[in-house]
Amino acid sequence: MSDTTRVYSYSAILMGSPILLKLFVHDEALASRVFRLIKQYEDLLTVNRAQSQVMDINHAAGQRAVKVSSPVYALIKCAKAASELPQSAFNLAIGPLVKRWRIGFKGDSVPPADEITHLLTLTRHDQVILNDDDESVFLAQPGMEIDLGAIAKGYIADRVRDFLRQEGVAQGLINLGGNVQTLGMPEGGWSIGLKKPFSTAGAMIGTLDVENKSVVTSGVYERFFEQDGQLYHHILDPRTGYPVNNELNSVTIVSTNSIDGDIWTTLMYGMGVEKGCAALRARPDIEAIFVTKKKEVVLSSAHLYRFTLLDNEYRLTDSTV
Ligand code: AMP
Ligand code: MG
Numbered sequence: 001m002s003d004t005t006r007v008y009s010y011s012a013i014l015m016g017s018p019i020l021l022k023l024f025v026h027d028e029a030l031a032s033r034v035f036r037l038i039k040q041y042e043d044l045l046t047v048n049r050a051q052s053q054v055m056d057i058n059h060a061a062g063q064r065a066v067k068v069s070s071p072v073y074a075l076i077k078c079a080k081a082a083s084e085l086p087q088s089a090f091n092l093a094i095g096p097l098v099k100r101w102r103i104g105f106k107g108d109s110v111p112p113a114d115e116i117t118h119l120l121t122l123t124r125h126d127q128v129i130l131n132d133d134d135e136s137v138f139l140a141q142p143g144m145e146i147d148l149g150a151i152a153k154g155y156i157a158d159r160v161r162d163f164l165r166q167e168g169v170a171q172g173l174i175n176l177g178g179n180v181q182t183l184g185m186p187e188g189g190w191s192i193g194l195k196k197p198f199s200t201a202g203a204m205i206g207t208l209d210v211e212n213k214s215v216v217t218s219g220v221y222e223r224f225f226e227q228d229g230q231l232y233h234h235i236l237d238p239r240t241g242y243p244v245n246n247e248l249n250s251v252t253i254v255s256t257n258s259i260d261g262d263i264w265t266t267l268m269y270g271m272g273v274e275k276g277c278a279a280l281r282a283r284p285d286i287e288a289i290f291v292t293k294k295k296e297v298v299l300s301s302a303h304l305y306r307f308t309l310l311d312n313e314y315r316l317t318d319s320t321v
Helices: 028-045 053-059 070-083 095-101 113-120 152-166 258-280
Strands: 008-014 017-023 128-131 136-139 172-176 179-183 190-195 204-210 214-219 224-227 230-233 248-255 287-292 296-299 306-309 315-318
Touching: 008 028, 017 028, 028 053, 028 070, 028 152, 053 070, 053 136, 070 128, 070 136, 070 152, 070 258, 095 113, 152 172, 152 179, 152 214, 152 258, 179 190, 179 258, 190 214, 204 248, 214 258, 248 258, 258 287, 296 306
Parallel strands: 296 315
Antiparallel strands: 008 017, 017 172, 128 136, 172 179, 179 214, 190 204, 204 306, 214 248, 224 230, 248 287, 287 296
16 A cells, blocks of 8 residues: 555454544544444344343244334344255254353353253254244243344444445445455455464464455354363354364455355364365355465465465365365
């Protein structure tokens, strides 16, 4: 970027995450409106408080259908579709397990196996009944709970991008706790850091240069606890009820829309490197960067961004070999 270009950064804590907005104009009022927009969506979608539209649905599980606002309905419909994909590790009805594990919250512990077996029966996404006519949602069994934690930030990042565009902003970046959405192409593009797992805050394995793209990372290091030498993280396998246990430390998705990035990080956790790369061959609009426990960085392909490796502890491998 040239010397005359200045970037202005605005930050807040929302949705339990640090939020960073970057603009090329100094506009506190615009930044406040962005943070207010994020908060409005958080208030509709959160399951970490007693009341929200999603919590209204959860409270009425097994009793009645609940009408929700159009954006909430659309997002739930999208989350249900992601859950119904073949072999999907994404499950919008995972709530009872997430609540029980409490990973990243006070009091997290490994639940007894019989409890997990029971809770799995309350996570059937085919029992999330949608009615397009009145935009209502009904959870068929008492105790069922929708959790949009794996998709909400991506959805909101896209809404922020749309809002900024509507306000005439040509270049900007929003980072919602690891969900990055970028607007425009400043000189030299946007350079997004790929976090080094289990390291200090600013440590990076490398950088991704993008223009008009979303970069979403989901890592096992984000929220976890350890018990008896075993690490338990926040991405659960809906088939077993336990955290996904495979070769991955993180997955990053580059795509146009952040909602796709948010969904596909979870899908990739379920598939692992090999199956994930195979699945992405049919989706040239979505690319993944896998970081494995063996310190390999595997790129499914790299047409939408340029990757630069910065940490020589890591080895860059091509998915095609
Ligand atoms: P993310 O940060 O996008 O990787 O999403 C992680 C969050 O999604 C967790 O904190 C849970 O709230 C929720 N979650 C965990 N496992 C799943 C899953 N298999 N499907 C859908 N949501 C999940
Ligand atoms: Mg996600």
